[in-house]
Amino acid sequence: MSGVRRVVSLVPSLTEAVAVSAPGLLVGVTDWCTHPGDLGDAVRVGGTKNPDVRRITELRPDLVIANEEENRAPDLEALRAAGVEVLVTEVRDLPQALRELDRVLVGALGLTRPGWLADAERAWAGAGPVGVRAASAFVPIWRRPWMVLGRDTFAGDLLARLGVRNVYAGHAERYPRVPVEELAAAGCDLVVLPDEPYRFTREDGPEAFPDLPAALLSGRHLTWYGPSLAEAPRVLAEGLSAAR
Structure with missing residues (x-):
């Protein structure tokens, strides 16, 4: 010590x-x-x-x-x-x-x-795409105004490892503000809605994008780097698989 x-x-x-x-x-x-x-x-x-x-x-x-x-x-x-x-x-x-x-x-x-750190490494080493093909998505982290994951983010990297391509990953900003109309017209396969920092829920978020499947994910497993990393691949994969 x-x-x-x-x-x-x-x-x-x-x-x-x-x-x-x-x-x-x-x-x-x-x-x-x-x-x-x-x-x-x-x-x-x-x-x-x-x-x-x-x-x-x-x-x-x-x-x-x-x-x-x-x-x-x-x-x-x-x-x-x-x-x-x-x-x-x-x-x-x-x-x-x-x-x-x-x-x-x-x-x-x-x-x-700590043992959980080795567990996290093993869990992510064995993680892979969810589904049969890569999915394109945008990832709001706030509304009023709408903000999404942009370039160079931890959460974006985790999603990429699970086969989800963030369409704003090449944006000049890390958390750009994007009008909801632009998001809806982005031609994505789904919208990913974590429950933090903004607490998106089934009733608050998906209604803004009625033509897209919505994956509601645990913000702690998507954005926290700690013991939750060991179970994050499973928890996030389950949330992505449940998108509707």
Whole structure:
């Protein structure tokens, strides 16, 4: 073990990864950290985009773990200015996610490599396209305004490994705003609707695209990089297969 004994996590995925691998290390987590269900005495320190910097420093963490996309640079700089060590991850695809998990858990925290990480590697090594041919899709992550997955995203990489081609993967932006009329006319085989960050449901989302099958997927399994990765290929494949 390293000298790190007090960790604040500003990323739900990493909160779950640390909590499952080393219960007791976490002293602070965000309001959006929901897994695992029992986070012990960890203090809620605000949202991923608006953490309470003062509260975090009062917790005297040995390390704050963050992500370049989920957290804001000014907050992380404020923590560093207060003398707090901050580790910032970058996750754009599955291989990078696995490397970053190793960097956090083994490199920074000094843990023995957890078994679930090897399980995740095996699960994805055995994953393949769902169905007999590749499906083209767009993937809304918000509405009012409609926003979709664009280029260079972790979720897009997972879907590609399951045979779903994101038609906006070549867009200049990572999360472009696209008018609903353009989405409906994109000529896709299906629309993929995760339940986070926007909570799409059977009643909220598919009605905007009545001519397309809709696959409602678990956002945690599509966008989180942690223990959920081990079961994600199965869960996502089931959701894609159930598209209607």
